[in-house]
Amino acid sequence: MGKIGEKFEELLQIMETLRGENGCSWDRKQTHESIIPYLIEETYEFVKEVKNQNYKNMVEELGDILLQVIFHAQIGKEKKEFTIEDIINTLINKLIRRHPHVFGNEKDFSYERWEKIKALEKGEKHFSKIGKVNKSLPALSLARRIQENAANIGFDWDNIEDVYEKVYEELEELKNSKNANEIEEEFGDLLFSIVNLSRFLKVDPEVSLRNATQKFVNRFKKMEELIEKDGGKMEDLSINELEQYWKESKK
Structure with a gap:
């Protein structure tokens, strides 16, 4: 086993000790559900450091994200739900399966093929080129992801000026809304168009x-x-x- 493997084993052992009989009282009482907020929080901390191009802090925040993975793996192991080996093997198989242009005989990357493979993995009979709608994502991130999926098959604006015009159009429609239902709908359309603008400006909304x-x-x-x-x-x-x-x- 190389040095990386040894360090990984040491990390697993530390987490097992923390969750053990003589470990940390806080760590021992945590569940999959209770530590979800920390995974989300650490992810956004990492995003912030990427924006700041602070590579030292990126290392620390990635470590915090890895900690969440190890934490869930240890809980899963204790409850006989899954192990870290299951996580790694699933990831390896997924990477190989979703890259037939690298590990198989297909030519070049195809977004449509990527989404079709994902759909087959999930047992979905009907495949949509818009991709999987992950409703657990924050609304702004979900809107951006759906727009990116549509853009990948050519359904997108030609230039940013058209996007600005769409934002102005949606703002005007909101101003002219007549009732609560129209206001809610038009406000959503305005937000969606602003997210579209963020893509063209290369900004994460x-x-x-x-x-x-x-x-x-x-x-x-x-x-x-x-x-x-x-x-x-x-x-x-x-x-x-x-x-x-x-x-x-x-x-």
Whole structure:
């Protein structure tokens, strides 16, 4: 066994110890369900470091993601559901099966073939070129993925100016909505068109919105600090006064 194999075995042993009788009380009580939030959180932490091109932190965050895989594998082993070997073997077989242009006799990559293989794996009789709709994805990520799938078979805008026009069109339709149902539908269409724009701008809409939200939180906290420094209370200030503090916080 090479050094990587030895280190991997050591990692598995550490997790087994943590979940063991004399291990960590917190680790021992976790379940597949209870640690789901950590997998999602660590994934977004990694995405952030990729955007920052911070390779040292990318190493750490990838380690945290690997920890979640090992954690689930250990829980699965204890419950006799599956093992780490099952995970690795399934992945190996999937990679070979889905790349017949590399490991078989097919020529070049084909998106349609890729989706057809996935559909057959899932036992689906009817194959759609739009691909599998993964409803567990966040809405923005799901919209982007569906649009990418459609673009891969040529169903896409020719240039970004057309996409901007579509955004303006959807915004106008939202403004002209007559009732709650129309508003909800047109608002969804507007978001979908903005996600389309994000593809052309090479921006991940999920990450971008999270960053914008965090920026708002940071500025709001700074505004609170400025008001407190001046001896005031936020709830006592008018909207115009709050706007001035908001502008100051942005500096």
